[in-house]
Amino acid sequence: MTSNQNGRFLRTLAGDISQPPPVWLMRQAGRYLPEYRALRAEKGSFLALCYDPEAACEITLQPVRRFGMDAAILFSDILIVPHAMGQDLTFTEGEGPRLTPILETTDLDTLTAQPQHLDSIYATVRKTRAALAPDKALIGFAGSPWTVATYMVAGMGSKDQAAARLMAYRDASRFQALINAIVDTTVTYLSGQITAGADAVQLFDSWSGSLAPAEFERWVIAPTASIVQRLMALHPQTPIIGFPKGAGEKLVAYAAETGIDALGLDEAIDLQWATRTLPPTLPLQGNLDPMALLAGGTALRQAIARITHAFEGRPHIFNLGHGIDRHTPIAHVEELLAQIRGTAR
Amino acid sequence: MTSNQNGRFLRTLAGDISQPPPVWLMRQAGRYLPEYRALRAEKGSFLALCYDPEAACEITLQPVRRFGMDAAILFSDILIVPHAMGQDLTFTEGEGPRLTPILETTDLDTLTAQPQHLDSIYATVRKTRAALAPDKALIGFAGSPWTVATYMVAGMGSKDQAAARLMAYRDASRFQALINAIVDTTVTYLSGQITAGADAVQLFDSWSGSLAPAEFERWVIAPTASIVQRLMALHPQTPIIGFPKGAGEKLVAYAAETGIDALGLDEAIDLQWATRTLPPTLPLQGNLDPMALLAGGTALRQAIARITHAFEGRPHIFNLGHGIDRHTPIAHVEELLAQIRGTAR
Numbered sequence: 155m156t157s158n159q160n161g162r163f164l165r166t167l168a169g170d171i172s173q174p175p176p177v178w179l180m181r182q183a184g185r186y187l188p189e190y191r192a193l194r195a196e197k198g199s200f201l202a203l204c205y206d207p208e209a210a211c212e213i214t215l216q217p218v219r220r221f222g223m224d225a226a227i228l229f230s231d232i233l234i235v236p237h238a239m240g241q242d243l244t245f246t247e248g249e250g251p252r253l254t255p256i257l258e259t260t261d262l263d264t265l266t267a268q269p270q271h272l273d274s275i276y277a278t279v280r281k282t283r284a285a286l287a288p289d290k291a292l293i294g295f296a297g298s299p300w301t302v303a304t305y306m307v308a309g310m311g312s313k314d315q316a317a318a319r320l321m322a323y324r325d326a327s328r329f330q331a332l333i334n335a336i337v338d339t340t341v342t343y344l345s346g347q348i349t350a351g352a353d354a355v356q357l358f359d360s361w362s363g364s365l366a367p368a369e370f371e372r373w374v375i376a377p378t379a380s381i382v383q384r385l386m387a388l389h390p391q392t393p394i395i396g397f398p399k400g401a402g403e404k405l406v407a408y409a410a411e412t413g414i415d416a417l418g419l420d421e422a423i424d425l426q427w428a429t430r431t432l433p434p435t436l437p438l439q440g441n442l443d444p445m446a447l448l449a450g451g452t453a454l455r456q457a458i459a460r461i462t463h464a465f466e467g468r469p470h471i472f473n474l475g476h477g478i479d480r481h482t483p484i485a486h487v488e489e490l491l492a493q494i495r496g497t498a499r
Numbered sequence: 500m501t502s503n504q505n506g507r508f509l510r511t512l513a514g515d516i517s518q519p520p521p522v523w524l525m526r527q528a529g530r531y532l533p534e535y536r537a538l539r540a541e542k543g544s545f546l547a548l549c550y551d552p553e554a555a556c557e558i559t560l561q562p563v564r565r566f567g568m569d570a571a572i573l574f575s576d577i578l579i580v581p582h583a584m585g586q587d588l589t590f591t592e593g594e595g596p597r598l599t600p601i602l603e604t605t606d607l608d609t610l611t612a613q614p615q616h617l618d619s620i621y622a623t624v625r626k627t628r629a630a631l632a633p634d635k636a637l638i639g640f641a642g643s644p645w646t647v648a649t650y651m652v653a654g655m656g657s658k659d660q661a662a663a664r665l666m667a668y669r670d671a672s673r674f675q676a677l678i679n680a681i682v683d684t685t686v687t688y689l690s691g692q693i694t695a696g697a698d699a700v701q702l703f704d705s706w707s708g709s710l711a712p713a714e715f716e717r718w719v720i721a722p723t724a725s726i727v728q729r730l731m732a733l734h735p736q737t738p739i740i741g742f743p744k745g746a747g748e749k750l751v752a753y754a755a756e757t758g759i760d761a762l763g764l765d766e767a768i769d770l771q772w773a774t775r776t777l778p779p780t781l782p783l784q785g786n787l788d789p790m791a792l793l794a795g796g797t798a799l800r801q802a803i804a805r806i807t808h809a810f811e812g813r814p815h816i817f818n819l820g821h822g823i824d825r826h827t828p829i830a831h832v833e834e835l836l837a838q839i840r841g842t843a844r
Contacts, residue, residue, distance in 0.1 A: 316790060316824070323794035323802075363708070363745065366788040366820070367769040368805060400708065402747020403772045424712040427748045443711040445661060449668030460713060475711070479661070 163224040163291040164353055166469045167393040167416050167437050174494050175462070175470045176224035178293070179487070181477030182217040183229040186484070189216050200245045204230050207277035214282045218290055220484075221491055224471075225291040225354075226282060228347070230275055232297025232358055235339050236306045238272050240265030255309030255317075258325060262335055272343050276350040283351030294352030296344050298359035298398070299336040299377040306332065315364045322369060329373075337377050341384045348389045356395040356418065357381065363400015370404055375411050382413040395439060399476065406431055421475025425464035437469035442490070448479045450486040458493050508569040508636040509698055511814045512738040512761050512782050519839050520807070520815045521569035523638070524832070526822030527562040528574045531829070534561050545590045549575050552622035559627045563635055565829075566836055569816075570636040570699075571627060573692070575620055577642030577703055580684050581651050583617050585610030600654030600662075603670060607680055617688050621695040628696030639697030641689050643704035643743070644681040644722040651677065660709045667718060674718075682722050686729045693734045701740040701763065702726065708745015715749055720756050727758040740784060744821065754781055766820025770809035782814035787835070793824045795831040803838050 162176040184190055190213055194203065203209050213229040233251050237243040242254045256262070283292050296302075304315040312318075322329040344355045362374045382394055397418030398408050409417050409432055419428055419440035428438065446457040461472070472494055478487075508521040529535055535558055539548065548554050558574040578596050582588040587599045601607070628637050641647075649660040657663075667674040689700045707719045727739055742763030743753050754762050754777055764773055764785035773783065791802040806817070817839055823832075 314821075319788070319790040320794055323788075323791050323798035324796070326798070363767055366766045366786075366791070366802065367771075368802070369788070370767070370769075400745070400747075400767070402745075402749075402767070403776075404747075404767075404769050406772075407769070421711045422708060422715070422745070422747070422749075424715075424749050424752070426712075427751075431748075441711075443664070443668075443714070445664040446668050446711070449665055451669070453668035453671070457711065457713070476659075 161224065161289040161291050161353075163471065164393070166471050167354055167395070169435055169437065169469050171467065171469055174496060175465070175472045177472040177491060177494055178223045178225040178227060179217070179478050180227070180474050182221075182223060182227065183213045184478065185480040186478055186482045186487075187216055187220070188484075189220070200231070201243065204234065205271065205274040207274060207281050210275075210278040211281040211285060214278070214292075215285060218286065221487060223290070225293050226286055227293040227356070228275070228279060228282065228295060228352070230278070230295070232295075232302055232360075233305060234271055234275060235296060235302055235336060235343055238268050238343065239335065239339050240267055241306060250311050251305065253305060253309045256306045256332060258321060258328070262331060267339075272346055275343075276346050279347050279350035279352055283353075291353040292351060293395075294344060294347030294355040295358060296340045296355070298357045298362070298374065298396075299333045299340065299381075300365070300373040301359050301361045302336050302340075303329070303332055303373070304361050306336075315361045319364065319369070322373060326372075333373060333377050337380050340381055341388075344381070344385055345388050348385075348392045352392070354393045354395060355385070356397055357414075359396070359398040359401075361400070362398035362404075363402070367404065370401070371407070374398060374401075375408055378408070378412040378414070386413070397439075409433065409436055416469075416471070418473070419475060423475070425461065429464055429468065434468055437471065438465060439471040439473050441473070441475035444474050444476050444479045444482070447474065447486050447490060448482045450483065450489065454486060454489065455493060458490060462494065506569065506634040506636050506698075508816065509738070511816050512699060512740070514780055514782065514814050516812065516814055519841060520810070520817045522817040522836060522839055523568045523570040523572060524562070524819050524823050525572070527566075527568060527572065528558045529823065530825040531823055531827045531832075532561055532565070533829075534565070545576070546588065549579065550616065550619040552619060552626050555620075555623040556626040556630060559623070559637075560630060563631065566832060568635070570638050571631055572638040572701070573620070573624060573627070573640060573697070575623070575640070577640075577647055577705075578650060579616055579620060580641060580647055580681060580688060583613050583688070584680065584684050585612055586651060595656050596650060598650060598654045601651045601677060603666060603673070607676060612684075617691055620688070621691050624692050624695035624697055628698075636698040637696060638740075639689060639692030639700040640703060641685045641700070643702045643707070643719065643741075644678045644685065644726075645710070645718040646704050646706045647681050647685075648674070648677055648718075649706050651681075660706045664709065664714070667714060671717075678718060678722050682725050685726055686733075689726070689730055690733050693730075693737050697737070699738045699740060700730070701742055702759075704741070704743040704746075706745070707743035707749075708747070712749065715746070716752070719743060719746075720753055723753070723757040723759070731758070742784075751776055754778065761814075761816070763818070764820060768820070770806065774809055774813065779813055782816065783810060784816040784818050786818070786820035789819050789821050789824045789827070792819065792831050792835060793827045795828065795834065799831060799834065800838060803835060807839065 393415040396414035416437035421443040738760040741759035761782035766788040
């Protein structure tokens with residue numbers, strides 16, 4: 155039983171058609187907000203913020219407080235899972251994350267689980283759910299196993315995710331063991347977030363677009379299906395949103411085979427194709443181009459109108475197709491919300 | 500009239516079904532070849548090689564000589580077009596290309612065309628066509644206007660092509676003028692390559708995947724259709740291959756609306772979807788994962804078998820889905836060719 159089953163976001167995930175649609179924005183808790191930048195300057199590193207329940211709760215609430223978003227998304231990072239699995243993790247300003255790479259010779263069994271990292275996140279979830287209004291949903295999340303594995307293998311973000319793709323071809327059974335380990339920790343982690351109060355969870359597969367189709371089946375669809383099956387057994391009432399960025403035409407198989415309750419669409423997806431091809435009762439989330447939101451003006455108004463028009467008559471959660479750009483003016487977010495909610499001038 | 504109308508590559512582009520299919524590899528003339536590395540070490544910079552017809556001809560011929568590829572692709576770069584339009588261009592080892600960025604305040608009319616750069620390339624084409632066996636095709640190429648514009652605006656390769664996407668939203672008429680200028684130079688350039696002896700041309704749209712659907716229509720499909728229409732009026736016998744990387748489900752519109760004669764598929768495209776959805780007479784080119792070729796072994800054999808099987812019964816040119824990785828062992832390319840040509844052990 156969720157704490158806000160009457161909220162518009164969860165009703166849409168359950169299949170209702172809301173007009174106007176519920177809205178939240180990927181990375182809505184982040185650097186484009188002055189109140190985030192102020193807290194970050196005061197508290198220090200990104201990872202320290204993720205593990206500080208008070209700060210992370212405050213950051214999670216900031217965009218809901220400022221804009222009245224229909225859902226809050228936990229302020230955290232997809233690399234919490236490898237960190238909890240025992241991999242070293244640091245974030246350096248301007249360089250992004252660094253981990254000790256998993257090499258073809260690394261023994262996964264030598265990693266020592268650090269479950270206290272997950273406990274910090276659960277504390278954030280509890281605090282945030284308690285502070286949120288009942289009609290606002292709290293979204294927990296994790297990276298999908300493929301995307302998390304690309305960072306674990308390369309030790310950082312990487313062009314074309316070449317190292318992980320190569321390991322998957324060269325030693326599929328070894329790569330399968332890595333994926334299985336990530337699946338296990340991810341199920342524990344998302345289940346813990348739900349127990350702590352998350353009303354829905356989203357799986358971010360930011361790099362699913364770099365995989366050949368047979369690899370996509372094996373490393374995206376199969377592990378996602380496994381996570382969904384295990385989570386649904388534990389928490390049958392909690393909806394799971396899948397977001398395989400760059401999956402293009404493979405979204406059809408992803409929607410049919412993973413068991414996810416709703417599907418996030420990136421900004422490149424053709425909406426006519428999506429609404430014609432994907433199951434009509436499947437709630438879809440997306441997919442404004444973050445560059446249109448950054449640009450503002452006529453281009454933004456037209457892009458919003460195309461999206462709201464395309465999704466008319468089906469369950470739709472308005473969102474970006476990718477995280478909000480850090481340079482996005484606050485006024486553009488306000489204009490977006492005014493237009494969607496019908497209060498635009 | 501082409502010099503090798505009986506070659507397997509051109510017959511396939513004309514709609515014939517060849518068994519085994521013709522083969523070439525994107526970036527087959529390049530750094531994975533020791534004979535290329537030797538010439539590069541002797542002659543100096545990448546751009547100097549592009550503008551040296553004798554060296555560029557030799558590099559273009561190297562993979563045909565070593566592997567008997569069915570087609571040679573001109574050794575050159577997509578940034579020759581902005582260079583010929585008057586933009587500064589340098590390549591720094593390990594850093595990639597640098598151009599003086601086109602800003603929102605740059606007056607395009609201040610660029611001074613440098614047509615001598617195109618003339619060097621035509622000289623390479625003439626030399627290469629004269630040196631190639633009649634049954635081997637010579638492929639000319641250019642970048643597609645959108646992809647070329649992303650480099651012209653950012654002044655370099657860029658994450659998510661954000662600068663060009665933003666300019667296109669903020670000032671669409673200005674961006675349209677830039678695209679139109681690139682279209683004009685590209686038509687001149689490809690027409691010159693064909694006159695000099697290119698048997699077919701390919702348009703590389705490496706970054707088409709980053710565009711929202713309405714932007715894809717405007718900045719990928721429309722300029723490509725314009726180039727195809729103008730080239731076909733000038734050279735009705737010369738086939739044009741379009742390669743919009745990352746286009747996913749939007750390949751259907753691209754194939755239907757641009758007028759291209761054949762379609763390149765990147766490695767992420769689902770072959771069952773492609774063969775079921777794209778016109779059955781449209782020749783398709785692709786789409787082995789370069790990481791499978793780098794990995795070799797069982798994974799490579801299985802990936803090749805899936806592709807040859809999926810394209811049975813329709814015109815197909817075997818290729819990678821993206822450029823060959825520089826670390827690819829020569830032996831893996833030999834195994835690929837042996838398997839496709841049915842001489843694998």
